[in-house]
Amino acid sequence: MRHFTSAYDVPDLPKLLDAALAFKKQPRFRENLGQGRTLGMVFLNPSTRTRISTQIAARNLGMETIVFNASSDGWSLEFGDADVVMNGASVEHIREAARVFGEYFDVLAVRSFPNLQNRDEDFSEKILKQFIEHAGIPVVSLESATLHPLQSFADLLTIKELHLEKRPPRIALTWAPHLKPLPQCVANSFAQWILAWGGAELTIACPPGHELDKKFTAGAKITHDQNAALAGADFVYVKNWSATEPYGQLICDDQNWLLDPEKLAKTNRAKVMHCLPVRRNLELSSAILDSPDAVVVQQAGNRVWAAQAVLAEILKFDT
Numbered sequence: 249m250r251h252f253t254s255a256y257d258v259p260d261l262p263k264l265l266d267a268a269l270a271f272k273k274q275p276r277f278r279e280n281l282g283q284g285r286t287l288g289m290v291f292l293n294p295s296t297r298t299r300i301s302t303q304i305a306a307r308n309l310g311m312e313t314i315v316f317n318a319s320s321d322g323w324s325l326e327f328g329d330a331d332v333v334m335n336g337a338s339v340e341h342i343r344e345a346a347r348v349f350g351e352y353f354d355v356l357a358v359r360s361f362p363n364l365q366n367r368d369e370d371f372s373e374k375i376l377k378q379f380i381e382h383a384g385i386p387v388v389s390l391e392s393a394t395l396h397p398l399q400s401f402a403d404l405l406t407i408k409e410l411h412l413e414k415r416p417p418r419i420a421l422t423w424a425p426h427l428k429p430l431p432q433c434v435a436n437s438f439a440q441w442i443l444a445w446g447g448a449e450l451t452i453a454c455p456p457g458h459e460l461d462k463k464f465t466a467g468a469k470i471t472h473d474q475n476a477a478l479a480g481a482d483f484v485y486v487k488n489w490s491a492t493e494p495y496g497q498l499i500c501d502d503q504n505w506l507l508d509p510e511k512l513a514k515t516n517r518a519k520v521m522h523c524l525p526v527r528r529n530l531e532l533s534s535a536i537l538d539s540p541d542a543v544v545v546q547q548a549g550n551r552v553w554a555a556q557a558v559l560a561e562i563l564k565f566d567t
């Protein structure tokens with residue numbers, strides 16, 4: 249695997265899941281694999297879990313990490329065409345910056361959220377693609393304009409650990425209220441990974457205007473009826489995302505979508521998932537977050553093993 253930007257970069261998903269589980273049992277068993285290698289982590293947006301878990305994963309493989317908060321520490325970057333006249337706020341073009349990162353690092357990891365203003369631009373993954381094009385080294389997405397693959401891989405790992413029955417798990421991905429328009433990445437990515445894995449039944453519940461793009465959800469059931477999605481579910485993934493029509497807007501503040509214990513009672517004693525950070529009693533009720541039904545911390549813990557398996561796969565292939 250050269251780059252890691254989506255489920256479809258992974259040549260053998262079951263094998264990668266096994267590798268992550270092996271690292272969870274024995275974190276340091278490949279501690280020399282990354283020796284002498286440096287992971288550069290470039291953040292255009294904030295992060296807690298992704299940053300720390302990926303740093304721990306790299307350390308477990310013997311890699312050094314350098315974190316660069318580009319939005320606050322560095323020169324402001326330009327992502328326009330090569331012939332753009334840079335007479336505005338941006339100081340350095342990605343064509344130079346990414347090539348410089350390629351000189352300094354062996355693997356580059358990048359977080360670049362969508363702007364939620366222009367759907368075509370976000371869906372083109374313009375920023376991540378420019379890092380890949382110009383850096384000349386393997387690139388790992390730490391969440392891009394449309395996807396959050398390290399999160400989804402950790403989510404899948406968590407489901408695999410918890411679902412011990414032979415039948416496929418029934419999973420509900422449900423929209424939740426929020427006060428800000430958020431990216432669609434986590435929801436897109438979760439659907440993509442569950443469907444690429446192929447071992448589950450996935451239903452996505454959302455208010456009208458929030459239907460995710462079929463390129464991520466083809467194969468899932470889509471409904472506007474949250475109760476129908478919850479009925480009999482083994483896992484409920486709770487997440488807000490901004491409207492898809494009109495793109496990136498905040499169009500629904502219906503608090504009836506908040507998952508509470510009464511609604512959870514309709515499920516098959518489902519485990520409740522969220523990528524974090526979560527706004528208590530806006531997106532998800534405290535009564536659930538503080539109960540054994542919530543597996544959000546296990547998900548966050550699994551971010552380390554997911555990142556470690558991905559980095560190990562890239563190091564084996566490329567360096």
Ligand code: CP
Nearest residue numbers: 295296297298523524
């Ligand atoms: N879930 C997740 O990506 O968390 P951070 O934004 O804190 O990295």
